[in-house]
Amino acid sequence: MSSEIPEELYDYSKREPRRPTPTDPEVDGYPIPMDVRRRLYQRQQELRQFEQRAYDLFMQNLVKGTSHLSLGMEAVSAGFAEALRPDDYTFATYRGHAHTLSKGVSPGGVMAELLGRENGILQGKGGSMHLTSVEHNMMGSYAIIGAHLCIANGTAWSAQMRGTDQVTVVFFGDGTTNIGAFHEALNFAAIWDLPIVFVCENNLYMEYTPIDYITAVEHPAADRASAYGLDRIVVDGNDADAVYQVATEVVGKARQGGGPSMVEAVTYRHGGHSRADPGKYRPPEEIEAWKNQDPIQVYHSRLLRLGLPEQDLIEIQQSVATMVDEATEFAKSGQPPSPELAMTDLWADGGSSWRN
């Protein structure tokens, strides 16, 4: 029997590759000021170089546990971050390094958290999958699919009740679109007209399985939007300008009381799902095609076309490299968390006692 089963039904690397839509040449002409574009490039460089370093530190066994990198997906985080204000709220999944850094959280503190050090932003108690910085309104990285869309509605509801114009942006993966909480959250946001933007980072794979193989519609987020009265928005997630343009529109709409939106940014992760995954279930030509449309290369080429001197780009890259070196040194200089931290901060009184 087994010899009759087509291999591509379980060995996904044998499937037809899904190639990226070519970069839209019209994006060059978007009215995005050059200083914004420089920041978008710099942000993408930061995310890229930070995660490459994090990967190196795993290989040196300095980072324990697991970690989920978003190498190749930087344009989504950078594009949205540029459209947000510091007082806007963001939420991420366990693949949240980029979204944490994009909100302005200290790279050293994040790196130290990955290393499980006391100078990490969570004192070593949360780790890679729970990066949070309340002071930056980065309201957390959530490691169980779905819940954080519902929780993000809550910060949006709060802003609505308090009469501020803060917007909440919640990032999630394509795999999230098939869990019930996704649908509960969208309906809830729609009926309460919440100032929230749902951003699906569709990297084509739900962990180890192609998303189209296990989803009823082609675009797992965008094709569901109409069920909640929302527009169908698909954007090239490997083009920071395209993302920024859409982000500006939907964030602006939410800020002006126009209610929720959902954006599906189509992108690709260069590596596997997590540290343990070499990503062999993907057709090699597919990986190659997406690497050829790497968001940083796309952006680098555009900035050169638009007349930014190459030397400027080199300087940005070098200053980011220095920042990542400093972050690494800061992290390595941290001590392991002191043992008493294990028993602190369960409750608001700072302790963990459940009895008298």
Place this chain on the structure above:
Amino acid sequence: MAELTYRNAVAYGIAQEMRRDPMLVMLGEDIAGAGGVFKTTVGLVEEFGPLRVRDTPISEQAILGAAMGAAMTGIPVIAEIMFSDFLAVCFDILANEMAKSRYMTGGQMTVPVVVRTANGAGSRFGAQHSQSVENWCMMIPGLKVVAPSTPADVVGLMAAAIRDPDPVVFFEHKSLLASKGEVPDGEIIDELGTAKILREGTDCTIAALAYMVPRALEAAEHLAGDGISAEVIDLRSLVPLDTKAILGSVEKTGRLYTVEENPRLCGWGAEIASIVADEGFWNLDGPVVRITTPHIPIPSADVLEDLTIPSTQRIYDTIKTTLN
């Protein structure tokens, strides 16, 4: 001093806090227009308006999620989950998110949410609307667990739960809703983690919770007729747990009975038995005895349901036959 039903005490307690704190909001299914399926929130939307008392879809994850998110920004929220059985459909947000948020963010996040829910048997609703699930919540680090047995405690513990900066699961017992009791005038604020000795005794201690409290008191009254002096403790709160009250009582009586409506395995009484075995062993004159619902789902037919949860008669019989 006014006499209130347990049912009316819920809305009374919430109203007290909503008048005090204009930021306090509430959400849940059928809580506004309908006043709650158990009529525990009658009058609140009329007084506080539909933006502070908000009806939601049947979306328990969306309810607890929105409550948590708003609470994370400093807004205290009361979320109603209609039946405690339904905590199972939003247990991720309760157990994995709200409960752990402060700890795993190194103390950054505060989640002042009260999750109110109707708990327990006695309504002939069958296995999915009759469970006592306080032990589900007790086992999760980061959740406080409260279950009042009287109208006055509903009001006072509601205030304490709302003012507590940590997530609290507040169990309202369906079979106590019609019961009546005196509620003192003026603002009432109780304290979580404090048990009450409702009847003094010298021969044995009966520790009970919620609907089991009146049954324990009734059993103690019958035992008194037989010359047995039973002390009855209303635990009121499982987390924090008033172990001093339990250990102190056992020191006096030498015997401990727990009366639990949750099914037997890993019921809260097992934890109390363990604590007393560890720390009160030399005060015990005999084994700790747990009187529980058997390890079965709750059946629907009245005759069967009445057999499953501890009855006054079963409490009385168990103590009578095992005390000496």
